[in-house]
Every structure is written in C-alpha cells, then in structure tokens.
Amino acid sequence: MLYTAIDYHRKYSVVRTEDATGNRVCSARIDQNEPAAFAGYFAGLPEPSRVVLEACWNWGWLYDLLGECDQVADRVLSHPYKTRLIADAQIKTDGLDTKALCTLLRGNLIAAVHAPSPATRARKYVIRQRMCWVGMRTRLRNRIHALIARQRGLERPQFSDQFGKKGLHWLKGLTLPAPDGELLAQDLKALALLGELIRELEKQTLAENALDPAAAHLQSLPGVGPILAAVMVTEIDGIGRFHRADKLCAYAGLAPTTHASGGHVHHGRMLPFCNKQLKWAFIEAAWVAIGCSDYFGQLYRQHRARGKKANIAITSIARRMCRIAWQLLTQKRDFTPNLPKLILSPAAPRKD
DSSP states (O other), X not given: OEEEEEEEOSSEEEEEEEOTTSOEEEEEEEETTOHHHHHHHHHTOSSOEEEEEEOXXXXXXXXXXXXXXXXXXXXXXXXXXXXXXXXXXXXXXXXXXXXXXXXXXXXXXXXXXXXXXXXXHHHHHHHHHHHHXXXXXHHHHHHHHHHHHTXXXXXXXXXXXXXXXXXXXXXXXXXXXXXHHHHHHHHHHHHHHHHHXXXXXXXXXXXXXXXXXXXXXXHTSTTOOHHHHHHHHHHHOOGGGOSSHHHHHHHTTOSEEEEEETTEEEEEEEOSSSOHHHHHHHHHHHHHHHHHOHHHHXXXXXXXXXXXXXXXXXXXXXXXXXXXXXXXXXXXXXXXXXXXXXXXXXXXXXXX
C-alpha cells in the first residue's frame, strides 16, 4: 500500500507518494489542477494508494475525481485547523506540507472530517445561496431605512412591516429630492429581484424536503420551519454518524468546553470547532420555540430566573432541541410533547 498527500491550491497542486517505510516513490506539481493530470499521476503508480487532502477551498470536485481513479484505494479528508504538525511549523512549504501529511497518513493520525456525498453538497449549495441572498436583502433593507431616516420633515406612517404590501406601496409612491429618489428606486428594484431569487430557491428546498422523511420529522419540532429543517438535515447528513446525542451537540457547537485537572472540573465557553451552520439553525429555532411552545418557553424562563443571561439561556434551549432532534431522527418519528397526566383524586364527601 502506498500513501499519497495532495497539497491543493487554487491554481496548482503538489502531490507526493511514499511507501510504507516513508521513502518517496513519486512526486509532482500539477499546474491548473487539470483532471487529466491527476488521473495520469495515479495511473502511473505501481500499487494502490491511500490519499489524503485537506478540506480547503472547493475540495469537492477533487475528492470526487479521486474516487473515480482505480489506483486510489481510500480517500481521507483532513481537518485543516486540526493538522497541528503543519499549522505549527516554523518553516512551511508545499513540499514539507505533503511530507507531513504523508507521515500522518502512514501513522493513521489524520484528523479526518466527514465528506458529504455529491447530492448532499449540491443541496447545501442551494441552501447557502438562499442564506447569501437573505443576508444581502437584510443589508439592502437597512440602507432603505437609513435613506428614509435622513429625509427632513417626512411624515412616516406606522406599519407593522415596513416591507410588507402597504409599506412597499408607500415607499414606491414617495417623491424624494435627488439623488435619494433615484437611489430609493434602485434599492426597491434590487429588493424585488432578491425576493424573486429567494422564492425560487425556497420552492426548490420545499420540493426536496417533501422527498426527505428526516426533514418532516424535524419540522414537527417547535420553532423549526422548512428552511431550518433543510439546513439541519444537510449539515447532519445522516444521524447514524452520531452514536449519542452528546456527539451531535458537540458537532453543532452547543456543548461547553471542559477542563479537568487535579480533581477540579471547569466548564468554559462553547466548543470553537463546530459546524457553524448547524449551530445557527438550532439557535434560530430556539428563539422561535420559546415563543410558540409552552415547554421551551417555561424552560427558558427558568434559566433566566436562575440569573442566566439571554444568550446563555437560549444556548441551553438550543442544546435541548438538538438532543430531541437526535431522538427524532434516530427513532424516525415526529415530535410529540409529553404533557403531564392529571391525577384526579376521588371527591371528598361534602360537609354541610
């Protein structure tokens, strides 16, 4: 068995192959990351090889390409931030990086990360595209708020939603001095275009959710809508990867760091290395759940009554929801709140 490391960059890649004793078998620099050059490199190896590459910019296409090569026996996706041997090096070059990765691969010491399937990655791209457009829409709405606020003497009606039907009708009917009038017209056009793009992506997400039972189970959880359910399903990518609910909480960054030494145990901030999108989804769902669910609302108020700050209390709610989500996906069922049973005692005899 051979061991190959790929130091992948945007415009080129450096490849190094070693045998079981650490001797260099072959190495190459592949300019422009041509797929044919990668295929030719592995076709020229005398034996099958395990391959490691870091989960860096646009790693997906190269990971899929390696899976199509006959001489690639196994693919390992390395966590770039946990590869301390490379990160802490005082002298760092592409050649040294590949040699270090080969050494870690031979010793089975790679901090591997999960590699989603091409279908899951495609679904993630759609969801994250929508998140990008929603962020741009929020910034654009803030610009419109600032534009309206700087108009002197403008009487502004009160709307429940400034960008609802009535609010947009009022904005379109405004006549403002130059250049604010033209700027407002451009902002409204861009806002309408972003709304159309977001709705198109939401339709695609809803169609994919209809074919995914896991998304339906998560949508039964209070505070979880179609978009958040899609984010959770794609980021989890199979609940079988997590044997316990604690593992899922740690992956989502909803578990505190723990430092234990000399009989003293200290719990600190939330885990820094986590799935940011999954953490965001559970936090957003928790804020909605405390307003629409008696169970989560009472739990949140209990944390606040104990002196916990709002962000700490809501993180506790998100962690509880994450544990419940693990149960729903593992048992393949919907959420059913367990209400306490009322025990009715027999009526006491009436005393006249």
